[in-house]
Amino acid sequence: MSYLDDVSPGYGALPPRAAFSSDAPSLSLNGDWRFHLSPSLADAPPGIEQDTFDDSSWSTLAVPANWQMHGFGKPAYTNVQYPFPVDPPYVPSDNPTGDYRLTFDLPSAWLTQPAVLRFDGIDSCGRIWLNGTELGVTRGSRLPSEFDVGSLLRERGNVLAVRVHQWSSGSYLEDQDMWWLSGIFRDVTLLARPTGGISDYWLRADYDHTTGRGYLSVEVDGPAWLSIPELGILRASTDLPIDAGVVEPWTAETPRLYEGYLASDHERVPLRIGFRTVTIADGQLKVNGKRILLKGVNRHEHHPDLGRAVPYETALADVLMMKQHNINAVRTSHYPPHPAFLDLCDEYGLWVIDECDLETHGFSEVGWERNPSDDPQWEAAYLDRMKRMVERDKNHPSIIMWSLGNEAHTGRNLAAMASWTRSRDSTRPVHYEGDAACEYVDVYSRMYASHAEVDEIGQTTELPFIQCEYAHAMGNGPGGLLEYRELFEKYPRCQGGFIWEWLDHGIRQVDSEGRPYFAYGGDFGETIHDGSFVIDGLVFPDRTPSPGLHELKKIFEPVRISAPGAAIPTTQTHGTPGTANPAASKSPASSNSAETVAPQGDFDSPPPSTSPQAAPALPGGHPASSVSGGGDGEKGSLGAVDNLKVVVANHYDFSGLEQLSFAWKLEDEGVEVASGILHTPTVQPGQEVTLDLPKMPETQGESWVTVTATLAKDAAWANANHPIAWGQVNVKARQQTQGSREPREVPRDIGGIPIEAPKLDLWRAPTENDKPSDEETWRKNGLHRLQHRLISVEGGTTKTRVAPPARAFGMFVTYTWTGDETTLNLKVDIEPDGEWPGTLPRLGLRMALPKEYGNVEWFGRGPNEAYADTRQAAAVGRYKYTVDEMQTPYVVPQENGNRTEVRWAELTNDTGEGIRIEGDFEFTARRWTSEDLDAAEHTIDLTPTDWIYLNLDIAQNGVGTAACGPGVLPQYQLHAHKASIELTFTRLGS
Ligand code: GAL
Numbered sequence: 001m002s003y004l005d006d007v008s009p010g011y012g013a014l015p016p017r018a019a020f021s022s023d024a025p026s027l028s029l030n031g032d033w034r035f036h037l038s039p040s041l042a043d044a045p046p047g048i049e050q051d052t053f054d055d056s057s058w059s060t061l062a063v064p065a066n067w068q069m070h071g072f073g074k075p076a077y078t079n080v081q082y083p084f085p086v087d088p089p090y091v092p093s094d095n096p097t098g099d100y101r102l103t104f105d106l107p108s109a110w111l112t113q114p115a116v117l118r119f120d121g122i123d124s125c126g127r128i129w130l131n132g133t134e135l136g137v138t139r140g141s142r143l144p145s146e147f148d149v150g151s152l153l154r155e156r157g158n159v160l161a162v163r164v165h166q167w168s169s170g171s172y173l174e175d176q177d178m179w180w181l182s183g184i185f186r187d188v189t190l191l192a193r194p195t196g197g198i199s200d201y202w203l204r205a206d207y208d209h210t211t212g213r214g215y216l217s218v219e220v221d222g223p224a225w226l227s228i229p230e231l232g233i234l235r236a237s238t239d240l241p242i243d244a245g246v247v248e249p250w251t252a253e254t255p256r257l258y259e260g261y262l263a264s265d266h267e268r269v270p271l272r273i274g275f276r277t278v279t280i281a282d283g284q285l286k287v288n289g290k291r292i293l294l295k296g297v298n299r300h301e302h303h304p305d306l307g308r309a310v311p312y313e314t315a316l317a318d319v320l321m322m323k324q325h326n327i328n329a330v331r332t333s334h335y336p337p338h339p340a341f342l343d344l345c346d347e348y349g350l351w352v353i354d355e356c357d358l359e360t361h362g363f364s365e366v367g368w369e370r371n372p373s374d375d376p377q378w379e380a381a382y383l384d385r386m387k388r389m390v391e392r393d394k395n396h397p398s399i400i401m402w403s404l405g406n407e408a409h410t411g412r413n414l415a416a417m418a419s420w421t422r423s424r425d426s427t428r429p430v431h432y433e434g435d436a437a438c439e440y441v442d443v444y445s446r447m448y449a450s451h452a453e454v455d456e457i458g459q460t461t462e463l464p465f466i467q468c469e470y471a472h473a474m475g476n477g478p479g480g481l482l483e484y485r486e487l488f489e490k491y492p493r494c495q496g497g498f499i500w501e502w503l504d505h506g507i508r509q510v511d512s513e514g515r516p517y518f519a520y521g522g523d524f525g526e527t528i529h530d531g532s533f534v535i536d537g538l539v540f541p542d543r544t545p546s547p548g549l550h551e552l553k554k555i556f557e558p559v560r561i562s563a564p565g566a567a568i569p570t571t572q573t574h575g576t577p578g579t580a581n582p583a584a585s586k587s588p589a590s591s592n593s594a595e596t597v598a599p600q601g602d603f604d605s606p607p608p609s610t611s612p613q614a615a616p617a618l619p620g621g622h623p624a625s626s627v628s629g630g631g632d633g634e635k636g637s638l639g640a641v642d643n644l645k646v647v648v649a650n651h652y653d654f655s656g657l658e659q660l661s662f663a664w665k666l667e668d669e670g671v672e673v674a675s676g677i678l679h680t681p682t683v684q685p686g687q688e689v690t691l692d693l694p695k696m697p698e699t700q701g702e703s704w705v706t707v708t709a710t711l712a713k714d715a716a717w718a719n720a721n722h723p724i725a726w727g728q729v730n731v732k733a734r735q736q737t738q739g740s741r742e743p744r745e746v747p748r749d750i751g752g753i754p755i756e757a758p759k760l761d762l763w764r765a766p767t768e769n770d771k772p773s774d775e776e777t778w779r780k781n782g783l784h785r786l787q788h789r790l791i792s793v794e795g796g797t798t799k800t801r802v803a804p805p806a807r808a809f810g811m812f813v814t815y816t817w818t819g820d821e822t823t824l825n826l827k828v829d830i831e832p833d834g835e836w837p838g839t840l841p842r843l844g845l846r847m848a849l850p851k852e853y854g855n856v857e858w859f860g861r862g863p864n865e866a867y868a869d870t871r872q873a874a875a876v877g878r879y880k881y882t883v884d885e886m887q888t889p890y891v892v893p894q895e896n897g898n899r900t901e902v903r904w905a906e907l908t909n910d911t912g913e914g915i916r917i918e919g920d921f922e923f924t925a926r927r928w929t930s931e932d933l934d935a936a937e938h939t940i941d942l943t944p945t946d947w948i949y950l951n952l953d954i955a956q957n958g959v960g961t962a963a964c965g966p967g968v969l970p971q972y973q974l975h976a977h978k979a980s981i982e983l984t985f986t987r988l989g990s
Contacts, residue, residue: 009384012136017200035061049129066307077521091167114150121186125168139170142335197267209289217241228260250274255349274397294496296329358405374411458491467497474536475768479869479959506541561727649688669701670878743796751987765933777838809834836976844953860902869958913989
């Protein structure tokens, strides 16, 4: 048996210890190394460890890096299945082997000290030599290993050689759903270890929420002093534990860190100390005595050009983006991240579940036969992985739970990991989703439990319940977040969870014409692969937010702003409105007055960061309007409005609202006419107040007040004025118009602008959430190939029957055109004929107009796309984009870009000519058809046509999260039903 097939963790490495910096010398060995890739161990050159080995013909490769990202071999993606035979612990002989060599000199004076060589990550197995002497073999790709090298170092010409194998026995334990990428992908560092220095320490900083006092204890391997100047503490480690006095605790909302140091006579270690205590009490996970709600995401380490060698700047950008989007927690799926990421979580404030580098999911393909999790010969490897994570990361206040790994079924080795962890660290609960019976974990964890199931769990479970994964953010979606939030707020034991997942793992490629796109499984010629299942994040591979992230930000708002009695915008064009906000135990409302100031032109628009360009004044040719009734009709009377109220609810776990500024603005059909600040009194976590809005000036059209909460001052993670939350209150209801009712023929143009006249359309390019649930039925029903039969034409009325081939069911569709020279009205009546099985993707009309009318402005919800179950982040307003900007570039093209509750939309050319459409509709506008979108596999497959295809819908089906998890909730499903839509088309410009 070779060292590749040996199930042990490896050999030669030093015992694991904490990752920290100190004033002892260190030398980064990152940089360009000599590199040579062989197809197998047998083909690898002999003697690479020798000083005299000639590597001049080798290539150069950066360390850290994954070699497949730099032209050596190719990335490969599988989700569950191993890309090699399930034959543990053996791996194929065709085992790409990367040989690395680096020659380095030491800084002067180094030689007097002992030293260790530290590798922060080698995927999957490394054999290491220094100056011709073997140091050992390491496995555990996302875990550090250190080797004692003091006696081997020389002043000049040290030769470090590392042989890295793509596959090893360790690969069986690293079957995470991600790209298979190899190499020395994290830092390599030479660290001096001064005699009498601090080789390891564990500083525990507890917080007693009943007294507000902190308690310090330290475990250190020699005499040392602990100093925290701000607390007046200077103590010998032997005098600990101590009462640190009254301190400010660390939480994810208030990540207070105290600077200090731990020093021996020969080494000084800087510390950043966060006082906090994690407990499980009353069946709840608590920090500092309070139940916390995890508004989390799962984060893999991935970069579109660099793979898992993620630069520090990217990790920082991730943390800042998370904070800016109201995310408060991260699960480091499914391995410990680069250690610097945890420093960032401490500093900026994120609750962390630190997960061990362990997954054996591929054994599920063979009925879990020979799964290492329950095989004693693998116990050492399991324990070694856990120890290396816990010891490395134990000093981080942000880590509130240890996770044993992911999807490794269950078994004695996992139980052994849990028991060792508990004996080593009694201060943090143990998590592992695979222990469904909760035999050796402290929290009940599930993935993708449906809403109904969470509802049941909320009523029964004894332990805190979290969803370590839910709401699969693949492509367009996830839908149904609002209903999950309601459950997490309803049941104290349901403490939130972690969206799957933060980021699309696309790999940036360029086609033969130089056009960039993101690749996924199968794009590198893999024999077996799992396609686009690796593209399931809230941000695109280049970290651009997807609409799902905007929606998530809204759902996760730590302060909720709403009209009294309408805590969430629940109106929708189709289906049963969402259930009411369950905010149960709120304090009695108090009333406070708000202050009015003069209108400000530069009010920070509430919703997403991709805010539209400023809207111009009301468009010319806007027909005179009459007041109509509507949902908020009682406020629709003309004149100033002075009885408006807004509810502000604090959903932070620890913070008040002092760090936020509240402002309001009044918009008349999307144009700002007044604004001011809103004084908000102290509101404790879990409490709410009802505030009076100032008297609003008279407006002409439909008007809304938007109240926004922004950061009052610069925070570490965002500047002052960064938007946190918003809500809208209707001031004046919709104005509707009536044009001439003279019959007209089906038009071929609108005021001279040629069109393809609107026709019934039921099809959308299936989203990745549609695929496993509805797509099959839709195709079986023939919704993508409807046929239209003319029944009659009478005056302006055309009757048709629209139906799929080979099916008996259909729709009677009656189009009635009326109007005059400037304005055309269309009324469409739809009536199902026969029984339609399943849902419909959409119910509406498709038309087309020439490509030059690509500037779009609309009044409705926006600015981003929204669907029935993903529309909380869409605010009523006036928005302006081009057709191209309205496309969401999902890595796998699919239905996207829908705008909802639209009152009017205008499509114009660059000189302002075009068409205005009024009504009550949802719409998409694109330069290709739904069929083109459906056929495309990558963004570069979409080619603009000479037309803009416009879908004007009564409704679309919701999105759901069936790519992994529940489908569209019943209230968001679209079924064939009798329906009508009325639209008015007006020619704009000369
Ligand atoms: C889970 C798994 C994740 C990912 C997800 C689907 O089962 O833990 O790693 O595969 O499903 O994308």
